[in-house]
Amino acid sequence: MLAILAAILPVFIVVGFGYVAVRYNLFADSAVEGLMKFSQNFAIPALLFRAMSTLEIGAAFTPSLFLSYYGGATLSFLVALLGARLLFERPWEDSIAIGFSGLFANGLLLGVPVTEQAFGPQATEGNFVIISVNSLYCYGIGITAMEIARARRSGGTLSQLPGRVLKAMFRNAMILGIISGLAVNASGLTLPVFFTDALDLMARAALPAALFGLGGVLCHYRPEGDLRTIALIVLASLFIHPATTWFIGTVSSLPEAGFRSAVTMAAMAPGVNTYIFANMYGTARRVVASAVLIGTAVSLFTTWAWLTLLH
Template sequence: MNQIFNIIAPILILIGLGFVCVRYEWLKREHIQGMGVFVLKVALPLLIVNALMQKDFAEIWQTQYLIAYGIGSLVAAFTALWLYHIRLQEALPQAAIMAMGASMSNTGFIGYGVLSMLIGPQAAVYFSMNLLIENLLIIPLVLTLAEWGKQQNSTASMSKIALQTFKSVIKNPLVIGLVIGLLLSGFKISVGAPIERVLNLISMCASPIALLVIGGSLAGTSIQAAGKHALFISAIKLVLMPATVWLVFQFLPNVSAEMEMAGVLLASISMATVFSLFGQQYGIGPRSAAVLLLTTLMMFVSLSVVLILYPS
């Protein structure tokens, strides 16, 4: 339990630092927004490239894991989408971002740290597969829905809306980073030591800056900004998603104990920091940041349950 706290504590400290910086006007909100743009369009895409190019393509493609974690992610995403868009009548762009929060784990900053304590370097393999699922499936899906929702009130034809949505998705730096990373991995292309060093340096700053942005966007708000339905999305992320991943594993052949544990553990992590950054982009910044903070605090419980069920 102390090890888990030692990993989560820096996250809460960085969020708190971002909050203090804006609260006492050491940084202005415009600065925080600029930092968020840097993370979304530069740091995170290069982190994806850096993670994928260092692995053999065959190593990051384990079918059973991709099926189980992919289905778990989709079930969580569509459950949240149904809840917020159909039941609660929220606009499609905002509901799509909430679906992202319900289906994407903070694998890079929290999940990888916890998993590497349990299985060592092998954690990088599951991290890479999560990147594939999140960036090849979940992010394109929710961004397509969000962009589609933004275009619905226009006078453009259905085909034009679809084309605009597709163009917006394929131009997203995160998707571009995924494609480049897969190409470098698949064709075993070396980018050279200087570029590798640059990628490593930028990758290291992605998560800390993202957490500062989240904290800064919380300044002037309270946990109540998460909304009265915040516990629903926390439950979808921390309970429904890992339970679904576990259930799917039971129907798949040749699933190792390590693979099952890795999938369930990573699914029980709070949502990725990119959720709050996209929330800022689609007009729900304070709310998404508050939901992220609430779910991160509740994650202590879900992680504890998983570690009890899968003792190392």
């Protein structure tokens, strides 16, 4: 319990710094917007590039690992999306952003340190394998769904969809960071030290900047009127995702190390990228930002429960 608390509390503290800074006019709203753009377009892509370019690609890349984790993530996405649309009658664009909150767990910020503290540093290989395709898979689904919804609203034809999706995908700096990092990894190219050091400087700023900016955003977005939708996101991300991952991992005989990594990653709260996605399209930002904060708080207890079952 203390190890999980030690992993989660820093997230709250950095978010709290951002909240207090904006609440008491120590940090302007325009600065928050700039900070989110910096983290979204520069710092996080640098972090992903470095992670992908140095990842050891080996035996850990097993189909059962991807099937168990992303099978659970996809079901969580559908539950949150259809629940928002059919139960709460939100617009399709809002529903897709809400569904994305059930799809994109906070694996990098919480999943890796929780796994490391619970099972040891050697247990995180499966976590990084999952992270290696996480943004590509999640943004691929999210962008495709959002572009379909937008084409439907604007009267565009489905023949235009592949071009829209590819254009949106390859304008996303985070996906470009992943693809270019994997390309460097596969080619065996050795980058100059001064260049990698510069990327590392930016990468170290990525998560703190995104969390601080999220705190500033939360200062203006309140959960009033959205509590049922927030509860749906929390249910999908903290219960449906890990439970489905557990089931698929058991049925597919996923090895123990990968099973622990997959379930622990699936048990994490919605990540900062869920707000970044909602902010990209200017939809459902209040409910998504609130779900990140509330989901992270609830995950203190649910993660403890999942880790107890894993042990």
